[in-house]
Structure formats: C-alpha cells, structure tokens
Amino acid sequence: xxxxxxxxxxxxxxxxxxxxxxxxxxxxxxxxxxxxxxxxxxxxxxxxxxxxxxxxxxxxxxxxxxxxxxxxxxxxxxxxxxxxxxxxxxxxxxxxxxxxxxxxxxxxxxxxxxxxxxxxxxxxxxxxxxxxxxxxxxxxxxxxxxxxxxxxxxxxxxxxxxxxxxxxxxxxxxxxxxxxxxxxxxxxxxxxxxxxxxxxxxxxxxxxxxxxxxxxxxxxxxxxxxxxxxxxxxxxxxxxxxxxxxxxxxxxxxxxxxxxxxxxxxxxxxxxxxxxxxxxxxx
Amino acid sequence: xxxxxxxxxxxxxxxxxxxxxxxxxxxxxxxxxxxxxxxxxxxxxxxxxxxxxxxxxxxxxxxxxxxxxxxxxxxxxxxxxxxxxxxxxxxxxxxxxxxxxxxxxxxxxxxxxxxxxxxxxxxxxxxxxxxxxxxxxxxxxxxxxxxxxxxxxxxxxxxxxxxxxxxxxxxxxxxxxxxxxxxxxxxxxxxxxxxxxxxxxxxxxxxxxxxxxxxxxxxxxxxxxxxxxxxxxxxxxxxxxxxxxxxxxxxxxxxxxxxxxxxxxxxxxxxxxxxxxxxxxxxxxxxxxxxxxxxxxxxxxxxxxxxxxxxxxxxxxxxxxxxxxxxxxxxxxxxxxxxxxxxxxxxxxxxxxxxxxxxxxxxxxxxxxxxxxxxxxxxxxxxxxxxxxxxxxxxxxxxxxxx
Numbered sequence: 001x002x003x004x005x006x007x008x009x010x011x012x013x014x015x016x017x018x019x020x021x022x023x024x025x026x027x028x029x030x031x032x033x034x035x036x037x038x039x040x041x042x043x044x045x046x047x048x049x050x051x052x053x054x055x056x057x058x059x060x061x062x063x064x065x066x067x068x069x070x071x072x073x074x075x076x077x078x079x080x081x082x083x084x085x086x087x088x089x090x091x092x093x094x095x096x097x098x099x100x101x102x103x104x105x106x107x108x109x110x111x112x113x114x115x116x117x118x119x120x121x122x123x124x125x126x127x128x129x130x131x132x133x134x135x136x137x138x139x140x141x142x143x144x145x146x147x148x149x150x151x152x153x154x155x156x157x158x159x160x161x162x163x164x165x166x167x168x169x170x171x172x173x174x175x176x177x178x179x180x181x182x183x184x185x186x187x188x189x190x191x192x193x194x195x196x197x198x199x200x201x202x203x204x205x206x207x208x209x210x211x212x213x214x215x216x217x218x219x220x221x222x223x224x225x226x227x228x229x230x231x232x233x234x235x236x237x238x239x240x241x242x243x244x245x246x247x248x249x250x251x252x253x254x255x256x257x258x259x260x261x262x263x264x265x266x267x268x269x270x271x272x273x274x275x276x277x278x279x280x281x282x283x
Numbered sequence: 284x285x286x287x288x289x290x291x292x293x294x295x296x297x298x299x300x301x302x303x304x305x306x307x308x309x310x311x312x313x314x315x316x317x318x319x320x321x322x323x324x325x326x327x328x329x330x331x332x333x334x335x336x337x338x339x340x341x342x343x344x345x346x347x348x349x350x351x352x353x354x355x356x357x358x359x360x361x362x363x364x365x366x367x368x369x370x371x372x373x374x375x376x377x378x379x380x381x382x383x384x385x386x387x388x389x390x391x392x393x394x395x396x397x398x399x400x401x402x403x404x405x406x407x408x409x410x411x412x413x414x415x416x417x418x419x420x421x422x423x424x425x426x427x428x429x430x431x432x433x434x435x436x437x438x439x440x441x442x443x444x445x446x447x448x449x450x451x452x453x454x455x456x457x458x459x460x461x462x463x464x465x466x467x468x469x470x471x472x473x474x475x476x477x478x479x480x481x482x483x484x485x486x487x488x489x490x491x492x493x494x495x496x497x498x499x500x501x502x503x504x505x506x507x508x509x510x511x512x513x514x515x516x517x518x519x520x521x522x523x524x525x526x527x528x529x530x531x532x533x534x535x536x537x538x539x540x541x542x543x544x545x546x547x548x549x550x551x552x553x554x555x556x557x558x559x560x561x562x563x564x565x566x567x568x569x570x571x572x573x574x575x576x577x578x579x580x581x582x583x584x585x586x587x588x589x590x591x592x593x594x595x596x597x598x599x600x601x602x603x604x605x606x607x608x609x610x611x612x613x614x615x616x617x618x619x620x621x622x623x624x625x626x627x628x629x630x631x632x633x634x635x636x637x638x639x640x641x642x643x644x645x646x647x648x649x650x651x652x653x654x655x656x657x658x659x660x661x662x663x664x665x666x667x668x669x670x671x672x673x674x675x676x677x678x679x680x681x682x683x684x685x686x
Contacts, residue, residue: 006506009535013502109327116594117331119523119551128533128557139534211530212499213523213551217329217368221497249500256503261494262466 010257016142018249019149025229025241027200033236034173036093041100044107047219049205058122071202079198080191112216121213141210156238228272313353317360321386323376328368337393340607370400377404387624395469411626413610418469423651427630431610435656439476442658449660449672454685457514461490464519470545474519505531516542529557550597558663560684565661567605568670570678579641609640
C-alpha cells in the first residue's frame, strides 16, 4: 500500500495537471459549444503563446506572468480575426475542423522556423520552486495554473450567467436569428467570444511555458486528453473543463500512484466512454 | 633549415587531414552526372528535434565530398525528403526514391520506426540500407542493412553490464535500484535487460514502474521514486522524458543519488541545472580521445559552426551526430572500395570488410550485421557530456562523479 505521502503528493500533482487541462479546454469548449467552431488551432495557439512567453521572458527578460499583458490582448485580436474569416467564408463546424487543422500545421511550421524543432525550456523562478506544507510540496507553477484556471472558468461562468452580456451571448449561441431579432448584435458577440477563447489559449501557453519543455510537435500531445475533458465537461459550459480536468487529472495521478503508471492514459478515455454512455441513456 | 622541415611536415599533416576528410587538391573537382543518394529524415513531427542534427551532418558530409573528390570522381546529390516522423510515410517515400527519383544509393533515416519501414522497401528492391540509430538490433533481419550505431547485437544485456561496471568502480557503488521503463519500444527492452542484469549482479530492485511514452505528468512517479529512495535510479527514457522526470523530482525536493537515462535529449539534459551528474549511454563525445582522430576533430569543428548557425542550443558532437557521420563514412568507404554504385557489390563487401569510422573500426559480420557493442557511459559535468566509462575513453583527468 503506498504511503500517505505518495497518495497526497499524487493528488496535488493530479490537481495541477487537471488545472492545466482546464485552461487548455476552456477556450475550445466555448468556441465549440457557443460558436459551433471546432478549433483545433487552439492547441497550436497555446503553444505559440508558450513560445512567445519563452521569447519575452527567457530571451527578453520579462517576468513570465507579465507577458500575459502582451500575449492575452494579442491573442484576443487573433481570435477576432479568425472569427471574421470564418464568418466571411461561411465556415461550418466540419469546415472549421479542417481549416483549423490547416492553421495548426501552419503555426507549427512557423514555430519551427523561428525557434527550430529543438527543445526549449524557460528557466524561471516559478518553474522549479515549490512551497512546503507539512510533508507535501506545492509547485509554484502548478499553483499559478490552478489559480488562472479557477479564475477564468468561474469568471466566465459568472459573466455568462449573471450579466446582460452573458445572457446575450447565450441567446446568440442558442438561436442566433432569434437573438438578432431582439436586438442582440450576434456578430459582435461572436467576435468577442472568439477573441476571449483565443486569449484563453494564450493564458494556457504561459502556464505551459512555466512547467514544460517546449517542442513544436508537442502541440499534438495534448489533443486527445483535452478533447476528453471538453466532451466530459459539456460543450460551451465554462465550469465543465475545470471539473472534468480535475477529475481526469486526479484520476490519472491516483492510478499512477496505486498501480502501474502505464494505466493512467486509459483513465481519461474510459471516463469519456462512461460519460457518453450515461448521456445517451438520459437522452 | 629546421624551420623549413617543420613547415613541410605541417603542410603534409594538413594535406593528409584534408584528404582524410574528403578534400582534394584544386583541379580535381568531381565531374559528370551526380551520384544521387536518396533518403528521408523526420524534418517535422515529434522526431524533428533530433533529425535536424542528422540533416546538418549529411549536409556537411555531402558538401565536403563535393568540395573534394566526390564519389567515384562524380559529384554527389543528396535527395532528402521529409518523412514527418511517420514510418508509413517513410515507407512510401523510400519507394518513391527508388522507383520515381531513381536514386543510385540509399541513405537510411533516423529512429527505429522509420528505419524499419525503410528497411522493408530496401529489401524489396535489393538495395543496401545504411541506417543511423536503430534501437532494436534483433529486428534488423535484412541481409543488406548495415547499422552505423555500434550497439552490438544484444545491447539489452551488454550495455547494462557496462553501466553497472562503471558504477561498481565508483566510490560508493549502488546497492539498490529503481527502474522506470518508458514503453517506447527501443528503450523498453533495454529496461527489461537492465532489470535482468541488475538481478544477476546483486542489485536489490526497490521499485519498478512502466509508463506510457507521452506521459505529461510525472508527479506521482516522482513521489514513488522519492519514497523508494534508491541508490541508483535507472530510467529507460527517450527524448525529453528524462528532463520531465528531473523536473518532477525537483518539485518535491528530491535529488537522486546516481541517476541514469537511456537516450536523453542531449542538449536539454546537459543544459538543465537539475541534471548534474546524470548518466547516459553514448557512442561519441566531443573531447579527447575521440577528437584525437583528425577526421573527427575536423568534423566536430565544422559541426559546431553549422549547429550554431542553425540555432541549436547544444552544438557539440554527441551520439546522434557521430552516428550520422559514421553512416556516411560507411557508404563512402564501400563505394570507394568496390569502385561501384552497384548494391550487389556494396552489400557483400560490407559484410566482409571492417570500416574505419569516428566510432572506431566497425564490422558487420555478427548477428544481424551487428559487430561489437561500443557503447560507453557519459555523465553531465559542468553543463557538458563527458565520457566516464570505459576509462580509456574519458578525457584526461575526468572520472565518474559520485552521489
């Protein structure tokens, strides 16, 4: 039987990786559920954000957290631009999947062209620092990721639920023409939402840069588990990625602590299948 | 008079070095139709970080051939395609190189999966395939495949013994071992071999864990390692996994005693502040006595320049670059010796003749065309890889650093 230290530390580790899943999943869930765009480029944007963090912080000397002040607005504009293109060319859900896959390949090539295919690691005070609480260690980068994920997910949930802006967004997502008939500027709100989803990718990129070694091909390493997070959490539901991310992250970590770590990847997809089966039964 | 003699000697030495590295006096430029050598590399995809090393080395070698005597007096053209790190694509591209591009000779790709795919095509067309870093010698069944990576035919047994010999000679030999085994095929069987050999050598196994290639969160594994607290942490890791494990260990404030990583990403591990004294397998490192070989020294100098220009973080020659250079040396030696581009002559010649390379003399007369296991043990010391075992390959004064 593993010691309490192993179980506890694994729970902490699973919580932090779950928070990263949530950060990566939030923008994808919003654009998929509310804009009907399956934005595969979300992962590439997150890694572009991570490389920009590396550049601004590792080379330029900025504090990694301050890079958010540049990256988030820039990615917001990028998201607005992407949405404009999708609307201009009437790209549907399947079309968006193909178009954003193409965009992913382009972004990967641009990253490789600028930063080479070699591995890059941002050495920052946050990356390897940990706080000690009793027998447990809380990595600072993990705490930052958890705080960002919780703030973004709860903040988005609150805005969508309690503000006029959020209600208008939900109405536009539910039935665009009807919302427009009631005076809602659907196009403007869609651009705003797309920009926000891209900005979330930028935030996830900063979190990635704090904890992980970067390589262009790593873009694809996260797709499977994040899709599972988004599907389990429910499309367009901002708290979904946080809950699903934490459930998957903790489940994987506990699996690794109690059994052979090689079983951990089975967890996320087993949960996905169970959730899909349960939903199908409810239908 | 003495000065003139020394000058003549120096010029002669320089000329010998130039000839050895493919240079030739002006006026003897290669002429005629180019000899076309086709191959693929994983220029994009998950293997791209290492493939760029092989690309730089290939370009150096071909440039030097073309600035010298070429192959059989003809210039050389390297027809290089991007297999995107996908074995299925590598298979298609090698088929294309042979049937559409009609290349004269093949040069193998890098990495086990891609090499295996290319090997099947080479076998179908009876082409010689000299390949770079094939990790599972028992799977190399084709008669005319020739490994440039001198692993020996049974590295899962031979290499762990080399490693444990090195550690047995250290000031505090380990008594307990934890083994972390990536399920990536070309390292997994090495971990299994290490497990067996450790048993026979009396090392007590306190932890054995298998994990999937692509694991992102090593936190729980790190917690179990810390709990086991082994004298030796043996990680059957490939690429970045070693760095990921070190990062996870650092986050829980644990520094392993002796720690070994099978095939780490050389640059990131050497540069990581957490990797002090990390051990790994090696074939060649850029220090004496390897660089006492003038061909190796000239190659290293050129590689350093080009790797820096390409923006690589680690610009020194290590295993990947050395193996790649060796592959080209083998091909050149066989073509020159047989005076032919005919695979039916080159293949049999290689099976019966050793070739001088920067790794040493390689021969291909063992099981599956493998010769001796020339693998060595290296260690991160002051941000660089230094060979520490066998002792005759360590640079002057270097020893295996303790816990």
